[in-house]
Amino acid sequence: MxxxxxxxxxxxxxxxxxxxxxxxxxxxxxxxxxxxxxxxxxxxxxxxxxxxxxxxxxxxxxxxxxxxxxxxxxxxxxxxxxxxxxxxxxxxxxxxxxxxxxxxxxxxxxxxxxxxxxxGEADAAAYAIGSLTVDLAAKTIRSTDATGHATSVRLTPTEWRLLELFLKNPGKLLTRQMLLSEVWGPFHANDAGYLRLYVAQLRRKLEPTPSEPRFFLTEPGMGYRFEPGAIEATGA
Amino acid sequence: MxxxxxxxxxxxxxxxxxxxxxxxxxxxxxxxxxxxxxxxxxxxxxxxxxxxxxxxxxxxxxxxxxxxxxxxxxxxxxxxxxxxxxxxxxxxxxxxxxxxxxxxxxxxxxxxxxxxxxxGEADAAAYAIGSLTVDLAAKTIRSTDATGHATSVRLTPTEWRLLELFLKNPGKLLTRQMLLSEVWGPFHANDAGYLRLYVAQLRRKLEPTPSEPRFFLTEPGMGYRFEPGAIEATGA
DNA sequence: GCCGATCCTCACGGACCCCTAACGCCTCCT
DNA sequence: AGGAGGCGTTAGGGGTCCGTGAGGATCGGC
Known part of the structure; x- marks a missing residue:
């Protein structure tokens, strides 16, 4: 606080x-x-x-x-x-x-x-990204894979702010403007390069296959979207 | 209040x-x-x-x-x-x-x-197009078919702008002029080709049978009309 | 003062979206 | 019946946006 x-x-x-x-x-x-x-x-x-x-x-x-x-x-x-x-x-x-x-x-x-x-967002809630478990309050990410081998993921402060926005708006489209204003302040609303970089970081650390994102999806021309569950895309 | x-x-x-x-x-x-x-x-x-x-x-x-x-x-x-x-x-x-x-x-x-x-909360106005559910704020289109399998439809930014106009004016006739100037700006009010293309895109992605539109209707010589419910055509 | 971590800059290859152009079909008018 | 105009559809090119890697700048801790 x-x-x-x-x-x-x-x-x-x-x-x-x-x-x-x-x-x-x-x-x-x-x-x-x-x-x-x-x-x-x-x-x-x-x-x-x-x-x-x-x-x-x-x-x-x-x-x-x-x-x-x-x-x-x-x-x-x-x-x-x-x-x-x-x-x-x-x-x-x-x-x-x-x-x-x-x-x-x-x-x-x-x-x-x-x-x-x-x-009021029920901060005790644990968010799930695939096999990872995220605790926003404690700032910890743990993995519970089949082997029982517990591994932890480290994020930088900026990555945490970005991840927090995604987790608190599951399924919703987050525009570049909104993400930039919230994470970097209103005076950097045009620095889209920041976003590309840090979204890539999140994907590298959290996605099972970073080159084929399942959770942090790109909406071309608009922004990004966090998709917690598995949803099939139809319509070509 | x-x-x-x-x-x-x-x-x-x-x-x-x-x-x-x-x-x-x-x-x-x-x-x-x-x-x-x-x-x-x-x-x-x-x-x-x-x-x-x-x-x-x-x-x-x-x-x-x-x-x-x-x-x-x-x-x-x-x-x-x-x-x-x-x-x-x-x-x-x-x-x-x-x-x-x-x-x-x-x-x-x-x-x-x-x-x-x-x-500010709970403004998630949900529109329905057949079995699809549209959320304009979150930019999501979801469908839960009989199997309970959730699928989503992706739209491009231009398609969203066009769909938004249709959803916000249900049942009303939207002239080509109005649609073109709202989506592409007032300087493209004569490029009717754009409309044909993108209305076709919306139909292909949202209509159950794109070749026989039930929701995005053509008004020949005037423009288009979005018909939200199932309307029986009466009269000759 | 050194070192590590974090943050930002820059450039390049590739994917996606938007627009252009052309063709077939239908409706309406003559 | 013939022709014209409007509408639907398809394919393809140009431009913008996105992903990725390397490298420099800045801050805090020891």
């Missing part, structure tokens, strides 16, 4: 960083709006804690910029208490709004509530 | 009901915890506005009961401002917590935020 902490108040940022780290969260810090947008795109946070009163880019614009490509939960912190600002932030795409000063345990509870709503 | 309003305060309930109805929400009201649980199960609300201080069943138990089977957003209203109660409600499964008295426009904004987070 990675949290992007965007706040220009040194004291508050240090306090939050310590508290969040103690709860097991990984914290990435930004000091202004531009940095917040950049890190939201490249650091892959699972939640964003955003102070509205930061320099360089207005807080509302940060929300709108992030919402243009991502659905990551955004929790706004602000010293302003007037409801007009709350309404603007929420309607721009924020998911929650907490006014300073706030009780730390309430903030943590609201973070848990937001985290709960996104991880 | 249906909202379950669970509050035992007559005055507040009336005010909220009027305000919500004016915004286009459908309101279902409950006066105590037991009724709230019952309506949450049977009225299928899209969001629950829950007052914690209701008789019969404790508010926290209402949250836990609903969360036992449903992920519907729960927005808690409460007069208590101590953070311990907020933490308990949020950790029990509530998605947001507003303390009374509150600004009405803020509450409405928070309702919109919660509604936004759930609206």
């Amino acid at each position: 990675r949290i992007l902490l965007a706040d220009d108040d040194d004291q508050l940022q240090r306090a939050l960083r310590i508290t969040l780290a103690a709860r097991g969260y990984e914290v990435v810090a930004a000091r202004d709006g531009a940095e917040a947008i950049d890190l939201a795109a490249n650091a892959h946070p699972d939640l964003i804690l955003l102070d509205l009163g930061m320099p360089k880019v207005d807080g509302l614009d940060v929300i709108r910029a992030v919402r243009a490509w991502s659905k990551v939960p955004i929790l706004v912190l602000s010293g302003r208490t007037d409801s007009a600002e709350k309404v603007d932030a929420l309607d721009a795409g924020a998911d929650d709004y907490v006014t300073k000063p706030f009780a730390m345990d309430e903030l943590l509870a609201r973070i848990r509530a937001r985290a709960r709503s996104t991880s | 249906r909202i379950l309003l669970a509050d035992d305060d007559d005055q507040l309930q009336r005010a909220l009901r009027i305000t919500l109805a004016a915004r286009g929400y459908e309101v279902v009201a409950a006066r105590d915890g037991a009724e709230a649980i019952d309506l949450a199960a049977n009225a299928h609300p899209d969001l629950i506005l829950l007052d914690l201080g209701m008789p019969k069943v404790d508010g926290l138990d209402v949250i836990r009961a609903v969360r036992a089977w449903s992920k519907v957003p729960i927005l808690v209203l409460s007069g208590r401002t101590d953070s311990a109660e907020k933490v308990d409600a949020l950790d029990a499964g509530a998605d947001d917590y507003v303390t009374k008295p509150f600004a009405m426009d803020e509450l409405l904004a928070r309702i919109r935020a919660r509604a936004r987070s759930t609206s």
Whole structure:
């Protein structure tokens, strides 16, 4: 669980960083709006804690910029208490709004509530790719072949992000745009070369016969598709 | 958008009901915890506005009961401002917590935020062409024949664009001009040859008997028509 | 400061999709 | 009945996209 902490108040940022780290969260810090947008795109946070009163880019614009490509939960912190600002932030795409000063345990509870709503995909589920068993939470892949010989497959972080998208959308077509935005950030939506490379890596590591993919299928001109079961293709 | 309003305060309930109805929400009201649980199960609300201080069943138990089977957003209203109660409600499964008295426009904004987070799901509109099932979002066409053997049909990007137009205009006549400009752009409105080719492709891949089209019908001199159901031709 | 792993760049061969062209059949008009 | 136009079908070429390999750049750990 990675949290992007965007706040220009040194004291508050240090306090939050310590508290969040103690709860097991990984914290990435930004000091202004531009940095917040950049890190939201490249650091892959699972939640964003955003102070509205930061320099360089207005807080509302940060929300709108992030919402243009991502659905990551955004929790706004602000010293302003007037409801007009709350309404603007929420309607721009924020998911929650907490006014300073706030009780730390309430903030943590609201973070848990937001985290709960996104991880609802039953993460304990084990996915199967042929004879391989994938555990997304533990980041492990084990093989249970006939010999009882247990072998494990190692994936790099980028490969995991890509595989996660495939596993969570079984049978669905994933366009190049969607895959590139999710894995490499919205500013690399045209670098199709990345995809070719990493899909090839996944196939080499996970497909029984990498040259004849059974699970990671190419849809020419559109994108890729993860096909968990065996389905015969008809129609020529 | 249906909202379950669970509050035992007559005055507040009336005010909220009027305000919500004016915004286009459908309101279902409950006066105590037991009724709230019952309506949450049977009225299928899209969001629950829950007052914690209701008789019969404790508010926290209402949250836990609903969360036992449903992920519907729960927005808690409460007069208590101590953070311990907020933490308990949020950790029990509530998605947001507003303390009374509150600004009405803020509450409405928070309702919109919660509604936004759930609206994206379950839009897998499935179309049927004979024994085939088409999912436009996932770009899949599946058929389960009598043997239970699952087969899939693959379409090219251009074929998908054309099929999408047909499916979204069932029974309606689509002129060549309209089809050509939608699929190939307004500069190819005269290249009728494209259409002949790709309609033939769709028929070959989707029609049970391509030489005798049942779904993709030709309207001579005008264009094509997609007929979803089995229609008996009457009249001379 | 060295080393390994990971990520990205670049180029080439091949597959697939889209479009062009031509031919046979049908319907409608004259 | 003859001719014309529209529609369906087939085959083939050009161009774009995809797969693959090697090599350099960058980051973190020891």
